Amino acid sequence: xxxxxxxxxxxxxxxxxxxxxxxxxxxxxxxxxxxxxxxxxxxxxxxxxxxxxxxxxxxxxxxxxxxxxxxxxxxxxxxxxxxxxxxxxxxxxxxxxxxxxxxxxxxxxxxxxxxxxxxxxxxxxxxxxxxxxxxxxxxxxxxxxxxxxxxxxxxxxxxxxxxxxxxxxxxxxxxxxxxxxxxxxxxxxxxxxxxxxxxxxxxxxxxxxxxxx
Amino acid sequence: xxxxxxxxxxxxxxxxxxxxxxxxxxxxxxxxxxxxxxxxxxxxxxxxxxxxxxxxxxxxxxxxxxxxxxxxxxxxxxxxxxxxxxxxxxxxxxxxxxxxxxxxxxxxxxxxxxxxxxxxxxxxxxxxxxxxxxxxxxxxxxxxxxxxxxxxxxxxxxxxxxxxxxxxxxxxxxxxxxxxxxxxxxxxxxxxxxxxxxxxxxxxxxxxxxxxx
DNA sequence: CATTCCCTATACCCATGAGTAGCTGTGTTC
DNA sequence: GAACACAGCTACTCATGGGTATAGGGAATG
Numbered sequence: 001x002x003x004x005x006x007x008x009x010x011x012x013x014x015x016x017x018x019x020x021x022x023x024x025x026x027x028x029x030x031x032x033x034x035x036x037x038x039x040x041x042x043x044x045x046x047x048x049x050x051x052x053x054x055x056x057x058x059x060x061x062x063x064x065x066x067x068x069x070x071x072x073x074x075x076x077x078x079x080x081x082x083x084x085x086x087x088x089x090x091x092x093x094x095x096x097x098x099x100x101x102x103x104x105x106x107x108x109x110x111x112x113x114x115x116x117x118x119x120x121x122x123x124x125x126x127x128x129x130x131x132x133x134x135x136x137x138x139x140x141x142x143x144x145x146x147x148x149x150x151x152x153x154x155x156x157x158x159x160x161x162x163x164x165x166x167x168x169x170x171x172x173x174x175x176x177x178x179x180x181x182x183x184x185x186x187x188x189x190x191x192x193x194x195x196x197x198x199x200x201x202x203x204x205x206x207x208x209x210x211x212x213x
Numbered sequence: 214x215x216x217x218x219x220x221x222x223x224x225x226x227x228x229x230x231x232x233x234x235x236x237x238x239x240x241x242x243x244x245x246x247x248x249x250x251x252x253x254x255x256x257x258x259x260x261x262x263x264x265x266x267x268x269x270x271x272x273x274x275x276x277x278x279x280x281x282x283x284x285x286x287x288x289x290x291x292x293x294x295x296x297x298x299x300x301x302x303x304x305x306x307x308x309x310x311x312x313x314x315x316x317x318x319x320x321x322x323x324x325x326x327x328x329x330x331x332x333x334x335x336x337x338x339x340x341x342x343x344x345x346x347x348x349x350x351x352x353x354x355x356x357x358x359x360x361x362x363x364x365x366x367x368x369x370x371x372x373x374x375x376x377x378x379x380x381x382x383x384x385x386x387x388x389x390x391x392x393x394x395x396x397x398x399x400x401x402x403x404x405x406x407x408x409x410x411x412x413x414x415x416x417x418x419x420x421x422x423x424x425x426x
Numbered sequence: 427c428a429t430t431c432c433c434t435a436t437a438c439c440c441a442t443g444a445g446t447a448g449c450t451g452t453g454t455t456c
Numbered sequence: 457g458a459a460c461a462c463a464g465c466t467a468c469t470c471a472t473g474g475g476t477a478t479a480g481g482g483a484a485t486g
Contacts, residue, residue: 036335037333037335037336039252039336040335040336094415094416118333120250120331120390122249122250122253123250123252123253147415150415154417155417156415156416156417157413157415157416157417157418158415159406159409159410159413160406160410163403163406163407163409163410164410164415166384166387166388166391166407167384167387167407167410167411168384169387170383170384170385170386170387170388171379171380171381171383171384171387171411172383173383173387174379174380174382174383174384174386174387175379175383177333178379190376193372193373193376194376194379194380196372196376197372197373197376197377197380198380198384198411198414198415199414199415199416200372200414200416201411201412201413201414201415201416202307202360202363202369202370202371202377202411202412202414203307203369203370203412203413203414204367204368204369204370205370205418
């Protein structure tokens with residue numbers, strides 16, 4: 001009825017317009033996946049939220065598996081960018097690690113990052129599942145490498161890299177479940193606080209123990 | 214064809230036998246939910262894994278929502294038992310907190326605990342979802358109370374209770390995603406190591422800094 | 427102006443699995 | 457031993473949603 005201000009006009013598109021449509025569809029899809037869950041979201045609903053119909057999604061993105069995989073692929077690519085960016089920063093290995101952890105948490109609270117965490121392997125087809133796991137493994141290895149680097153230059157005290165990586169990843173992934181994107185407290189603040197807790201621990205130190213009020 | 218050694222004989226059952234059947238059905242269901250995911254598991258498959266048919270599940274457990282909710286209810290009850298048990302232990306508040314955290318992680322690596330974490334709210338009906346959230350909230354409050362107690366008696370150094378609780382819960386919930394129950398490394402070892410990392414942090418302390426080899 | 431090529435909508439097929447009605451066989455009870 | 461109650465099975469309905477065939481319609485191209 002009312003003309004939607006969307007990029008979907010019925011005409012031949014330039015490559016840029018195609019990409020714009022793809023992006024709009026993916027964003028609508030990932031948001032609905034995050035909100036309702038993948039299985040409770042029909043592609044019909046996703047299309048309808050943009051004022052178009054189901055075949056448009058199949059035309060631009062492929063089947064439901066491909067849509068979901070593309071969403072998590074983007075989220076994992078964001079995490080890889082975060083890792084690459086942090087690795088180039090100055091300071092000690094520990095500084096770089098903390099920077100990565102903060103960026104990691106912020107990505108996880110974004111649309112595509114949340115989808116990475118909320119998507120369980122079983123939701124994907126066998127083929128996509130394999131790729132999904134491989135990408136997640138790359139992130140895990142990047143995290144372990146940065147923990148190892150921080151331990152190697154003496155700027156962090158790490159007993160077991162593997163356990164540390166799992167603990168940190170778990171703590172930073174968890175906001176994907178509880179954080180409200182439109183809530184009062186910003187993602188970057190949460191990220192900073194979480195990283196502080198993880199790095200500092202809660203065992204009392206000299207400077208704390210003296211001032212127990 | 215071959216007679217199954219299951220508790221399902223076609224006869225009138227005593228209350229104990231009924232309970233035994235319920236338990237067997239729930240265990241089969243939760244294991245299949247954990248392995249394949251809730252949506253990818255049909256009640257027919259669950260029943261077939263015990264050599265019975267779908268109506269048996271409806272007879273003993275109710276519909277699929279009720280089955281899932283019962284699974285997460287059991288897992289959350291195990292966590293409450295862990296909290297109650299830890300609260301009675303001797304030592305400092307920090308000792309009791311660490312004990313709770315270890316038990317928490319072990320429960321999460323069990324059948325029903327895993328289901329609690331792997332189940333997202335959207336999978337449940339509106340009614341069950343409300344109860345699910347209320348139970349999870351109770352666990353969260355118990356965790357926060359123990360962190361506060363440890364901070365109050367000076368045995369732990371806590372900046373922000375809320376953030377600490379989220380970080381710890383996330384790190385301890387995460388094994389529900391990656392831990393292999395039949396793998397080489399035991400749940401209790403993982404629990405201990407995770408709690409060590411969380412409590413100790415990785416910021417270098419005096420005793421570590423001197424022995425950088 | 428006609429043709430062609432995309433793009434989108436309509437309308438459909440079909441597999442899956444939740445949930446149910448009713449039958450049957452078996453032990454229990456009077 | 458006859459009626460009964462219960463547990464489980466067979467066989468079904470039906471809603472949902474993934475995926476597709478096909479038609480229409482507008483812009484570029486000659």
